[in-house]
Amino acid sequence: MPRVAIVGAGPAGLALAWFLKGTKYDATVYEALDQVGKKPCAWGVMEGVEKMLPVSRASLISEIRGFRIFLDNKLVHDIRTNRTLGYIVDKPAMLYDVAQRVDVKFSSKVVRKESKYLVDEKPLEADEVVIASGHYSLSKDDTIPAIQYLTDAKADQETVDFYFYSGLLGYAWVFPDREGAKIGIGGYDSVDSLKKRLSPLVEGKKPRLLQGARVSDSGVITEKLATSIGEAAGFVYAMTGEGIRPSILSAKIKADSILSGKDFTTEVKKSKLYWTLQVHAEIVKRVKSGDAKLSGLSKALTRSDPELVLRVALGDFGKIDLLRLFGRMIL
Numbered sequence: 640m641p642r643v644a645i646v647g648a649g650p651a652g653l654a655l656a657w658f659l660k661g662t663k664y665d666a667t668v669y670e671a672l673d674q675v676g677k678k679p680c681a682w683g684v685m686e687g688v689e690k691m692l693p694v695s696r697a698s699l700i701s702e703i704r705g706f707r708i709f710l711d712n713k714l715v716h717d718i719r720t721n722r723t724l725g726y727i728v729d730k731p732a733m734l735y736d737v738a739q740r741v742d743v744k745f746s747s748k749v750v751r752k753e754s755k756y757l758v759d760e761k762p763l764e765a766d767e768v769v770i771a772s773g774h775y776s777l778s779k780d781d782t783i784p785a786i787q788y789l790t791d792a793k794a795d796q797e798t799v800d801f802y803f804y805s806g807l808l809g810y811a812w813v814f815p816d817r818e819g820a821k822i823g824i825g826g827y828d829s830v831d832s833l834k835k836r837l838s839p840l841v842e843g844k845k846p847r848l849l850q851g852a853r854v855s856d857s858g859v860i861t862e863k864l865a866t867s868i869g870e871a872a873g874f875v876y877a878m879t880g881e882g883i884r885p886s887i888l889s890a891k892i893k894a895d896s897i898l899s900g901k902d903f904t905t906e907v908k909k910s911k912l913y914w915t916l917q918v919h920a921e922i923v924k925r926v927k928s929g930d931a932k933l934s935g936l937s938k939a940l941t942r943s944d945p946e947l948v949l950r951v952a953l954g955d956f957g958k959i960d961l962l963r964l965f966g967r968m969i970l
């Protein structure tokens with residue numbers, strides 16, 4: 640049986656092991672930590688994930704049916720629907736559901752020495768090694784800092800709030816959870832400035848814990864596709880920080896490529912996922928380089944048809960949508 644060693648038991652690595660289960664491939668996931676789901680995350684996932692992975696009812700905290708969008712702390716869009724747009728999941732529980740059904744070796748940090756991968760100082764026995772180690776393997780230039788407070792704030796269980804700012808290339812969020820709400824921010828700025836910007840949202844909300852991690856904003860790094868999937872290869876929507884679903888989708892393309900003998904890089908480049916991720920990243924890059932104005936981006940996100948904003952934010956858009964939303968900014 641050909642052996643596939645997967646480095647990292649996040650959404651990408653576990654999903655790949657799940658998609659290879661029951662095939663002629665023997666997949667083992669190596670996780671540095673002693674359990675899944677420790678990485679800070681706001682636990683928002685878009686609809687569709689539950690069809691790809693064995694997600695138990697118990698790990699779904701709430702169904703998201705609405706989005707509110709704020710510019711400079713003022714409400715500009717209040718989008719209520721009667722359809723399920725996504726979920727707030729108990730991510731550790733969701734990952735645990737999958738981890739129980741695949742082969743995971745915990746407390747097994749993989750290190751690379753010269754051209755070899757080692758675990759417990761012994762070479763990793765595998766025909767293919769797939770890196771799914773998340774932002775940890777990305778350079779600082781390809782990521783931004785993100786922090787979030789776990790608070791007791793009462794939040795509508797069916798709505799997620801996104802905040803954009805005319806003075807920040809980034810985004811803040813208020814997502815409901817079981818105990819209250821997660822209030823966080825990610826952006827092209829220092830952690831101290833991000834904290835200051837977030838303070839009006841956190842004030843009086845009894846923060847229980849502050850946590851942080853970096854998050855990719857570079858889009859898919861095509862050179863990384865030779866070895867990596869998930870956030871380790873940049874599968875995160877740069878304008879919103881959504882990385883769980885894109886990472887799982889990258890694992891699906893990887894599994895299909897392994898099973899069909901097709902080239903993963905070629906298959907990724909053919910996908911709508913790749914195109915939409917790269918559009919997000921390109922817009923962020925243009926603002927960073929000064930080719931496009933941050934105020935133009937904020938205006939586009941806050942003054943256009945809310946349904947259109949939602950489609951672009953969720954990565955469910957085509958060229959016409961893009962032209963309607965950003966017009967001259969992307970031409």
Ligand SMILES: Cc1cc2nc3c(=O)[nH]c(=O)nc-3n(C[C@H](O)[C@H](O)[C@H](O)COP(=O)(O)OP(=O)(O)OC[C@H]3O[C@@H](n4cnc5c(N)ncnc54)[C@H](O)[C@@H]3O)c2cc1C
Pocket residue numbers: 646647648649650651652669670671672675676677678679680681682683684747748749750771772773774775785786787823850851852853854868869870871874875880881882883884886
């Ligand atoms: C504050 C914050 C909030 C976020 N909120 C959301 C959100 O609400 N919704 C959303 O979709 N995305 C969110 N994201 C992004 C999302 O968390 C990630 O994009 C997603 O988890 C990436 O999945 P992954 O499997 O590629 O990597 P990860 O989830 O990072 O998993 C990688 C795993 O690899 C392990 N690992 C690392 N190095 C090694 C090694 N050498 N050997 C063995 N194991 C190793 C790590 O311990 C980890 O378990 C957020 C990110 C941050 C920072």
